[in-house]
Amino acid sequence: MPAKPKAKKPSHEAFVITGEGESAFWTKIGAVWPHDDGKGFNVDLIALPVGGRLVIRVRKEATG
Template structure:
């Protein structure tokens, strides 16, 4: 990944999700950046899940 992409905040976040509905437990495990041509993504994970679902969601901006 280029240094330019590294300085930008990710547009999406990667989670591993275990359980269902109200009992689901979400653990953030990385960030996702779109390619400049819009045809793919770079995914950087800080952990690898041993189970559960890998879910990619749009990043929510925080005000704090």
């Protein structure tokens, strides 16, 4: 039986932002993967915000 291909890492992260400027509070709520055809994204959220702004940002690679 052939080995399963390793799952791709998400390309972006999803956050909900409350507040403005220096006092804004960012809460990570999910991850985003591009479609193979480059025409869309799959978004996997662990929470649904009831307020604030939903922001999608390019994922930073973990260092260490």
